[in-house]
Amino acid sequence: MASAYGYFPGCSLKGTGVAYEESLLELFRLLDLPLAELQDWNCCGATSYMSIDESSAFQLSARNLALAHKASHADLLAPCSACYLVLRKAQDYMQKYPQVAREMGSWGNGNLRVLNQIRVRHPLEVLFTDVGPDRLRQKIVRHWHGGSVACYYGCQMVRPYGEADRDHDPVRMDELLEAAGVPTVDWSLKTKCCGGSLTGTAHQVGVRLNYILLKEAARKGAQAIVTVCPLCQYNLDAYQSEIRRDTGQRFDMPVLYFTQILGWALGGDYKSLGFPRAVAGRKTIAQWFAPARTEKEAYV
């Protein structure tokens, strides 16, 4: 490993997804994997920006890639599935479409090849390929005493431009968690969309999608859902009380980041892994992860 992994947080990990950032940093620290935040990064463009102006959306990505190049990062980690997809899509379009390439020409001092050489990667794929279940297994220090979980991959990480996992039936999160001794349930909604920003715009529709996900995960015997994307986590976590109000169904199901669980298994600290930031299933979370003494304070 020549240089450190570049780390592109994206807006969510500084906001509602802060627990993801915390656990990611903690986990990489525990694995002694160097991680350096991209200096002065900007928004990836995301789906909304793409809906207004494609070319400047791509230029936003280009700026980030150029920054990564300047910081001589071979790999750029994008934990947010949306950022991950958008950055990779920008690279894909640069290669496919001359007009896009022309518009992005000003970045990376006009040399687009350098922007394409940067490998935009998702932490899940990094942990799976650069560390792998076997090496992870050896580093496990905490024995799992929680229930079984449902791995939820969401949509944008596995779809067209990504290579984080197989697009229809991803398995890598399951394999990593099982290596950490966590039992996972096999369910069919691993890659069904959570609605993304629709929970904010077409609220009922967005919430409904998350209700379906929670219901099915519960039906398959999962006591928690594990995610790889801040938006998925937010949607599944934050609206459970509302779902309860509308449907009368009480899930109170923890929705965690895979980085939190792996971090915990490697001996990470409860707080620095961002566990207290969960909205739903706080009791379960405390029981599963909090050190006995802090348990009381853990669920406020």
Next chain:
Amino acid sequence: MSDPHGAVRIGVYTCHCGSNIAATVDVKALAQFAATLPRVVLSRDYKYMCSDPGQELIRQDIRDHDLNRIVVASCSPHLHEHTFRTALKVGGLNPYYFHMVNIREQASWVHVDKAQATRKAQDLVCAAVRRVAFHQPLERGRVAIHPDVLVLGGGIAGIHAALTLANAGKHVFLVEKEPTIGGHMAKFDKTFPTLDCAACILTPKMSAVRSHPNITLWTYSEVTRVDGYVGNYKATVLRHPRYIDEDLCAGCLECLDACVYKQAKVPDEFNMRLSKRKPIYIPFPQAVPQVPVIDPETCIQFKSGKCKKTCIEACGDRHAINLRAEPEIEEIEVGTVILATGFQTFDAARIPYYGYGKYPNVYTALEVERLVNASGPTGGEVILRDGRKPQTVAIVHCVGSRDENTHRWCSRVCCMYSLKLAHLVKEHTGAEIFNFYIDMRTPGKGFEEFYQKLLNERVHFIRGRVAEVTDWELDPGEEGKLVIRAEDTLAGFVRRIPVDMVVLATGLEPRADAPEVRRLFNISCASEGFFLERHPKLAPVNTFTDGIFLAGCCQGPKDIPDTVAQAGAAAAEALALIDAGYVETEPNTAHVEEAVCCGCKTCISMCPYRAISFVNEIHKSRVNEVLCKGCGTCVAACPSGAVRQHLFEDDEIFAEIEGVLSNA
């Protein structure tokens, strides 16, 4: 200065091919241009040169204008070179005083700019005119045809071809990879659209093969090597040991009962692994030959050497079982070959969102064929793996067909066999059946009527490709069922339909070993991997290698009627060659100018056919023109230019090169 071709009088004919050429190449201008070329005494353009009047034109002009060289600018020589050479012959000219210019496939059809296409056509004509001046009169050689035929593949195609040839008194070697003949058809229960039972129409033909005096049947065998050329092929056949002597075995099958395995434990390939067989087994009751096979992978004796060998006891003094049997090699000589190697079905697991291999109640169509079959694993009862009778069944069309992510082509039979299975399953179970299709394709005799019949049987037809087969439940009615999610494109909304059983109508694809077979017989594959016919319309069972013919699905997906028809056609093509007794060979062979040959022997190492020998007396090489295939590799290699090739003489090709560059 004197012209070496003084006496040469060339006629050039430009074909419009309707508008195929005329639309992109200015044929008038081309003809006028040709008229200006040296030694061209006549240049015409005509709507269809290949038509009778077109050919008559050439024949007439040869007489009226005593032409002695002919150039035709039209389509690909692969299409009509022979036609025009014959025209010359009839016109009283040696057929090799001819050269053909391809201005259709390689000009008018591939270019858009008329000026450019015309310029290119002119260059090509110019090249031909210069070349043809050098042409010499040539005679075609003759090679005797060996009357025996090799048929590779014992499915319905191979069986039908073999029987047709055998009945015509030709000796046939029928080679099959599996322990029995019958192929895929033997696995079917009924056949569409007539619903007559597959076994009833197939097994008589199978036993006819077995008993036919003119057929040598080698099952459990493969062709490992092929040499020679049309009329004289030598094939090496490897016969895997089945450990039971076909001549000694009476087919009493007592050895099966005697096997120390009281219960069958090995997944049965013939039943799509839906049932079990013993290590010593016979694929199915009507198998031909009626001789069991021992599978060394699972037989205790082969694995540990510690078996009571009860099978041998049971066989008694027939001594048909020989566990020490070795593979046998057979060398045969045949004049022609018919390839009927068939197809394989698409692996449904390649489309994860259809859940094959994940949900036990998702089946492939071929598995269901066995389930509805009276001699199948369930004795013809359609029951799920858990023993339940399905009340609702979904049939998913186009699995591995019409899909850029898997196979682009339409597999042609799936719509019809889906209709058949829908009918049969409904008949067996009374279940409610949903067909999910993109387009219903029923273009065959009685096909559309069959579709109508099923509509009246109240089978559901939903126009929409299934997006997922899943087990997540949204509606109480879906508990414990498989849910089909698809857009009902005609009703105009998305539907979720809970079912007990899903049947995936998997498409047909080339066999995994098609590339090896292709190499073995030196033929081509089309881009999708099926064997390539010589011409899609005019030579559908021929290949580009003379004497090798295609029958059945190895050439592309087709149903049983088409397969049988094609097998008959292939047999007829072979018969035509055999009964002619000989084939004419192209005279484009190599020959050595002994005066120039320095005896360096370079050419000898070049020839893959050992056609060149060294004559020590005169210390020079000599080409055996019967063995020479006319590739010309030796010619190009000869340092002293002593080896030459008829029809591809250096002068001729130089002239052609100068021609195409004449206006460079």
Next chain:
Amino acid sequence: MQRELKFQREADAEWARRVSQRPGCEGLFSCLQCGTCSGACPLSIYMDFTPRRIIALVREGFRTDALRSKTIWLCASCYSCAVHCPRQIHITDVMYSLKREAIQHRLYPARFPVPVLAQEFYRMVGRRGRSSEFWLVLRMALRSNPLVLLGMFRTGWDLVRTGRLKLRGERVRDIASLPRELAPREVA
């Protein structure tokens, strides 16, 4: 009663051709109308036209019908259609392309929050280089339907007490180096 008849003059074939030439919209005309996209789409059941029908509208040139549809705004760009499509059409990118055109020509459904959010997001990122969920949602709500804010109270509080709601918006230091907001282009 609404007329259910379409005259050919309402079909803009030239527009269809142009759309099919936009990046990501290739293969529009190879669509089989098999409906796999609609079946795979988690939101098609809420759309006024299923994705398949949008493709049909576009390639037949029914521009306004396509651009006014709610469908394009309900697309959450999960790309499920794209990975399922047997013709490998990137339906998601077709939707994007239509969204952009609808925005540019103000053809989106009135007071429909999605385009509003998109525009707010666009402005915010243009100005600050990063987005802040809090301010974004606030502005969006104010511009579309302020009442929703009431419904959001509970969720909002949850986020505040878990320290996940940042009121101080993030911003890029070197604003100058941000791409100048270019007028939406490629819409012919």
Next chain:
Amino acid sequence: MPEDLKPRPDEFEPRIVAFFCNWCTYLAADLAGTSRIKYAANAEVVRVMCSGRVDVQFILKAFAKGADGVLIGGCHPGDCHYQEGNYKALRRFRLVQRLIRQMGIEEERLRLEWISAAEGDRVRVVIEDMVKNLKRLGPLRKPGQPNLLEVA
């Protein structure tokens, strides 16, 4: 796409002599035709039975007589209709490449491609690509520069 194939009057149009084997590449070119695949009209085909027949002299002659590029098309390795003629062609090709380099001719002007009877579109790809490269290289006979091959 047809628009791109329209020639620009001023532009240099390279001349390519293509030696195609009768069984694979020539058939591929025919297939391109029957599939109505469109490509540049710069290449003119000389049919030989096998790429193994392509004589060093043919290549030199082509360059001498004004070809800007020479393309040899044969069957894929292992698929030769005459078992191994294409391997012989490959050996000879290597030799000639070294030879023409000595004569100051860029190696890209001589190209050997394996194109099977099924690969109609490959014919387009190869020819289009070769035309692109040759346009970049410019004419073989640059004004003033003597052509070493005139002797051939």
